[in-house]
Amino acid sequence: MAQNVSLNKKVVNKRIYTKIIDTSFKELDVKTIQEQVAAQPTVQEFFDMYNTLFYNINELGPTLSQEILIKTSQEYIGAEQDNELISLLQAEISNLREQLLASQQQLSDLATAIPEAPELPKIEIPEVPVVELPKTPTTPATEDPPTNEERVISDFKRYPNSNKNKRASRLNLNKDFIKKIKKKHSL
Numbered sequence: 001m002a003q004n005v006s007l008n009k010k011v012v013n014k015r016i017y018t019k020i021i022d023t024s025f026k027e028l029d030v031k032t033i034q035e036q037v038a039a040q041p042t043v044q045e046f047f048d049m050y051n052t053l054f055y056n057i058n059e060l061g062p063t064l065s066q067e068i069l070i071k072t073s074q075e076y077i078g079a080e081q082d083n084e085l086i087s088l089l090q091a092e093i094s095n096l097r098e099q100l101l102a103s104q105q106q107l108s109d110l111a112t113a114i115p116e117a118p119e120l121p122k123i124e125i126p127e128v129p130v131v132e133l134p135k136t137p138t139t140p141a142t143e144d145p146p147t148n149e150e151r152v153i154s155d156f157k158r159y160p161n162s163n164k165n166k167r168a169s170r171l172n173l174n175k176d177f178i179k180k181i182k183k184k185h186s187l
Contacts, residue, residue: 034148034174042144148173149181156187 012020031039041049058065146154151171159167168175181187
């Protein structure tokens with residue numbers, strides 16, 4: 001019982017292959033680096049989002065809390081060093097108060113031991129308030145980073161004789177994008 005099976009093979013010309021078959025990764029939703037950078041929120045957008053979500057964020061907790069935001073910000077700006085300095089100064093103030101109190105006690109003891117000694121005025125020790133650190137660190141207003149278009153214009157002004165490959169590499173931008181900006185602004 002032998003059967004003949006015919007196999008057909010369709011061959012596509014190499015030159016028209018890319019015109020017939022889509023070789024891009026649109027189905028996987030892969031984004032270029034420029035698209036990923038453009039999707040990142042600016043500093044202003046971040047603070048707008050933070051202000052919107054402020055009361056939705058837990059105050060305390062090991063993750064996703066105001067406490068974690070403060071700790072990481074303090075670590076970044078080195079606020080822990082300031083806290084240590086404040087603690088050391090407060091300890092020194094406490095120590096000096098104790099020494100002053102002990103000296104006053106000795107003076108008082110001496111004054112009572114000598115019957116003819118004039119009465120010493122009582123010295124008031126001023127109460128020094130304990131400085132509490134702010135709960136929420138304040139951040140200075142920052143400028144928005146320049147747009148890619150502004151970066152290209154600035155680069156043309158700074159390096160007018162640069163070629164498009166070097167410019168694209170330096171700015172980490174697509175050559176076509178740079179060409180479009182050049183044409184738009186007659187650079």
